[in-house]
Amino acid sequence: MSYSPRLSSGFTMAKNRSAFISPQSGMCSLCTQDCSGTCEVAQASVLGAQTVYPTTTGNNQIASEKDYPIDFSHFNINGRVFGAQGVYETCDEATIFNVELERSYGFYNTVKMTMPVILPALIKLNWQDYFAGAAMAGVTCVIGEHARNNEPNLKIDRGQVTDFPLLEKALGCFAEYDRGYGQIVLQCNVDDDLLGVPKIAIKKYGTKAIEIKFGQGAKGTQPAIRLKNLETALVKQRQGNLVHPDPSDPLVQKAYEDGICPNFYTYGRLPLWTETSLMDHIAMLRDIGADNIYFKMAGYDKADIEEVIRIACKAKVDMITFDGAGGGSGYSPSKMMNEWSLPTICLEDAVVRICKKLHSEGCRLPAMVMTGGFASEDQVFKGLAYGDGHVQGIGLCRASMAAAMTGKTIGEQIQKGQVPERFKPYGSTIEDIFCDLPDLRAIYGTQANTFSTGAIGVFSYLNKIAFGLRHFAALNRKFNLDLLDKSDIIPLTSEARALMDNKWFVR
Template sequence: MSHSPTLGTTVTNTKMRTPEKISPFSGMCSVCTADCIGSCEIGYSAIRGEEALYPTGADKSQFASEKDYPVDLSHFNINGHVFGAEGIEADAYKASFPNADISTTVGIDNPIKLKAPFILPAMAKLNWPDYYGGAALAGIMAVIGEDAVVKDKDLEMKSNKVTKSPLLEKMLNSFRKYDHGYGDIVLQANYDDEHINVLDYAIAELGATTVELKFGQAAKGIQGMGFVYSLEEALEFQKKGYLVIPDPSDPVVQEKHKKGIGPHFQRIGKLPMWDEEILAKRVEKLRSLGAKRILFKMAAFDPKDMIKVLKIASFNKIDLVTFDAAGGGSGNSPCKMMNEWGLPVVYMESILYEILNEMKNKGYELPKVAAAGGFAMEDQIFKGLALGAPYISMIAIGRAAMAAAMAGKRVGELIEQGQIPKELQKYGNSVEEIFRDIRLLRDVYGSEVDSFEPGALGLFSYINRVSTGLRQMMALNRKFTLDRIDRTDIIALTKEAGEVSGISTIMDYRDIVRQFI
């Protein structure tokens, strides 16, 4: 069977003419007829060419892989225990899931406290104000995505360096206005951002204290791109130091463009050309500018590259390295890359466990590590922590967190319009009645809560749900602190899952049966 999706997908609003009869190795309909209007990916490509490489409606949507990976987190179940308690006194009145401690810290020399082991990975689109603000309410970390300054209509530059970005300031303040001493807002930079000194400006002028350097471009590792349809805009991007193809300053290209000849302009993200020495100097410079915490963002590249990044992180005392598994995409990823590139999360975490374990055995100081890759609910979060334990101690929640922020915002709009959905009317007709967890925030912020945005409330409530669920899973395993979670807390349900991960299958427990009886 094929694990890849067919050539019809909601990501590009395409569909198969005969979805019940598909050729599995090509993804095409078994019979391709001359009468078809071309509703599939091939037909769409025949009309729109290279535009068909990318998801449609990226300004209003987020995307994920439709590939059915051979092994995923559903191939594991959570173990359970019935005796004792770890990380808390074995007292039935104390060893209860609300007392499971899921707090953590990030930072080697300047640690910050987090209420839960979560980071919301880089985004700078859709409902970003509530994505960042909700993270502050929840007391966790959130990351402003790469290329954010490109969206700033009021951006000011001098000699190809950023001198003013009201949008960046607004993004940072979206978190800060709810900040109550937990978590932080992180500014990410890709190679283009570094070229125009985005981090230098944000640290010196906006007071950013936590920054993240990104390996690769756009979602995961591809070169980010965006079509530019006017010559004037193409020249402006080129003037700012961005790579624009074809060259808009070429008179021949300009003349052809005016006549509607040749390709559309594309602003293409530069592939990073870093090495150990360059990165070491850059990290030192960022710290000298005032950065208190420096993070790395890495995708599931070749294991040799993963090792190299972890070594660099170790040598330079990087505060957190987030590894992003295959499967997601903001809209900048080509569809086929989103489905077919990189390591899915179980594979990625399994390799990272081996790498980090070997590094520890050889005396390396290990950085704190987070894993991203489709985490949405508490069962997946617990499995992700167990699979990577003790080396992967945080989980990055991206698409699900943004979905919560968007849902909260939409419900808030409907409440304001007096158009409360029927299924929500049973809870009441006001924000305070419908958003159940607002009372938890009132205990922290007091009457300020009345002015909080529903989208931020929605994200807070979602994080509260998965945090509570994580505590319940921990209590089920009699583990009441994060550092007690280990690989014995999950069981591989299939031989393939066991072989990929090294996690015991139920058949492996035969030896335990013999040992304990």
């Protein structure tokens, strides 16, 4: 059998014409010259290199379509009937309402969250409500890399960003609803660093936390984006982007005039940190005012994972988010989404074993967060339990953005008097239909009735995750999530047992 998708996907809306498929290639087993060209091969024959990347970005999100041979569905959640840990052993105390979900982390500046969840890096679609909803829910969220590319009024002087209004707006989306829990973080890649984005973010806009990006499950290398013409290529180059071929080269310009110049591409520079340069960069960020430092890492080689964690310990980094294969949302090569990096649970297994090793050596570890394909409370619980005390949180990116988008859309429909059939039994107004508004009013007062329904959607979705976690924790008679470990999950398959027994990676 093949775990990889056919040559049809939501990345490009390509479709196999035939019901008969060659499993290894993913092509139709009978390929005919009469085909009008619907599959990925046909699209590539016309659109070429562009089809390495998704063609359905924009108002959409993208995630892996590969059916990995192991994931959290290979485990069930355990349950117990005797005793109660974390509360007094009385029927009145041992309830779901007394399950402790709060988390705190940080070496020099402590950050508290209402639940073991973060909203990972994103700066597309309805990001305003994504960040606002995070503040309402009391969790940390991250502004994605290359945010400057979404800024039409960005100003650059002598190779350094001098004005970045979008960043101020993004920070404000969180700050307006900040209730003392969570933090909004700015993710920066190499291009952002070269253009001085973290410096202006901290000094001019008051950013308190920076996330340094090594990579993520969806994006092992940075994107290459095709440019339409020489003029656009020159503009991108002046903005500090790496452009290939060099549009300022007279020979390239002559080739363009003669109609024989190849396509221009911008390409995001790859991070090439050393321990020394990384330590110096972190020291600089702290010197200019950063309170917290975060890392974003992916399912790279296990030796690289260990090195990143060791550097984080030495530099007193506050949190590392590990993004496994199966996650996504960014503008990433389609095959990279499906075929690159460790699946999330395998990545978590590697991270936990490395954490145990470093803990035994006396290292003080950062908070560890796993992300990549999580969407429901059972998955979050399993991820925390598999962490064996070394994973403090789970990242919910695409699902939270889906809540931001649909919450906004449904709210607009209700305001127009077009209540979706699915929700008519609950009433006809936003107050009637958005069922967790009372919980928001308990925090913010009646002004919560005026909040954006997209942000209410994010809050409500995360409220559901928290409520579900309380049920699973109480089911295991563990009333503090710090108590979760691998005894709280049950392997259902040979692959799951092999992973838990450290035999899955044997080569």
